[in-house]
Amino acid sequence: MTTFSGGCQCGAIRFRVSGDIKDSSICHCRMCQKAFGAYYAPLVSVRGADFEWTRGERKRFRSSNFVERGFCGDCGTPLTYEAPDGMAIAAGAFDDPSAFPPVIQFGIEGKIGFVDHLHELPGHRTEEDAQAAPFLLELVSYQHPDHETQAWPPKELR
Amino acid sequence: MTAESDRSGGCQCGAVRYRAKGELGYPHLCHCRMCQKAAGNYFMPLAAAMRRDFTLTRGEPKWFQSSDLVRRGFCGDCGTPLFYDIPDTDFINLTLGSLDDPDAVKPVMQSNTGQKMSWFHALDGLPIEPQPETPDRENAIAASNHQHPDHDTKSWPLGESS
Numbered sequence: 001m002t003t004f005s006g007g008c009q010c011g012a013i014r015f016r017v018s019g020d021i022k023d024s025s026i027c028h029c030r031m032c033q034k035a036f037g038a039y040y041a042p043l044v045s046v047r048g049a050d051f052e053w054t055r056g057e058r059k060r061f062r063s064s065n066f067v068e069r070g071f072c073g074d075c076g077t078p079l080t081y082e083a084p085d086g087m088a089i090a091a092g093a094f095d096d097p098s099a100f101p102p103v104i105q106f107g108i109e110g111k112i113g114f115v116d117h118l119h120e121l122p123g124h125r126t127e128e129d130a131q132a133a134p135f136l137l138e139l140v141s142y143q144h145p146d147h148e149t150q151a152w153p154p155k156e157l158r
Numbered sequence: 159m160t161a162e163s164d165r166s167g168g169c170q171c172g173a174v175r176y177r178a179k180g181e182l183g184y185p186h187l188c189h190c191r192m193c194q195k196a197a198g199n200y201f202m203p204l205a206a207a208m209r210r211d212f213t214l215t216r217g218e219p220k221w222f223q224s225s226d227l228v229r230r231g232f233c234g235d236c237g238t239p240l241f242y243d244i245p246d247t248d249f250i251n252l253t254l255g256s257l258d259d260p261d262a263v264k265p266v267m268q269s270n271t272g273q274k275m276s277w278f279h280a281l282d283g284l285p286i287e288p289q290p291e292t293p294d295r296e297n298a299i300a301a302s303n304h305q306h307p308d309h310d311t312k313s314w315p316l317g318e319s320s
Contacts, residue, residue, distance in 0.1 A: 142225055
């Protein structure tokens with residue numbers, strides 16, 4: 001059985017889940033769009049899996065009578081979609097979101113017209129961007145690393 | 159009366175609302191790992207408003223200093239990621255899904271594609287969930303929707319003299 005970890009950007013909230021996780025989706029509905037500030041919410045269901053919060057406590061916003069949405073109160077990372085039939089985790093909050101390619105789309109009545117063509121846009125790698133924005137070369141990230149850590153916040157930030 | 163190019167937006171619950179005059183600059187998708195994790199998503203869609211043309215019309219965001227140079231604004235009440243801000247500059251980046259009309263601002267570029275999800279190009283081919291046989295749950299959610307509407311409102315929280 002495979003174990004996956006994840007958490008918010010700052011690291012105040014961390015989680016771990018083990019089990020057979022296959023139900024990965026993107027939801028285009030307007031509630032998911034606005035909750036995520038994005039074109040859709042990528043969600044990985046942990047229903048039936050062995051899930052635990054390993055650090056901190058998420059804040060929750062009740063977005064309707066059925067659903068609560070969890071996030072980090074310190075850095076804002078969207079973390080959960082919690083419905084009566086189970087919980088799903090924001091895919092990008094996993095330490096390795098590439099492990100969960102989505103298999104289905106929901107809420108397509110809200111789908112934004114250009115979403116299917118985003119991958120056709122021209123692209124730059126970070127090194128190229130650094131020519132235009134030299135600060136990128138000296139950037140020191142305060143983001144929690146993509147693996148579990150003993151203590152939070154890290155010593156140098158305390 | 160506002161010009162057609164004026165944009166309004168805010169968080170899911172409506173505690174933080176903003177307005178930006180004029181066209182938004184460089185709408186793009188950032189695939190870097192910092193934007194991914196901050197957004198809980200595969201990428202963050204961003205565009206820049208000139209600071210002089212940008213106004214917070216309700217509430218204040220919370221900020222997380224994700225590096226010495228950049229701070230990220232979000233709603234402390236509902237969590238919606240809202241801003242990517244480099245304070246010394248004359249612009250502020252908005253998350254494009256927090257716009258009231260995200261369809262109106264089409265991205266022109268992708269950045270930091272070295273960290274792009276390897277299957278990002280395949281998302282448009284995903285199957286689509288069939289409509290539920292009984293729409294009861296969808297109807298119940300619509301009837302009790304606590305999301306702020308996609309336009310400015312006189313007061314917040316909603317229902318208190320609005």
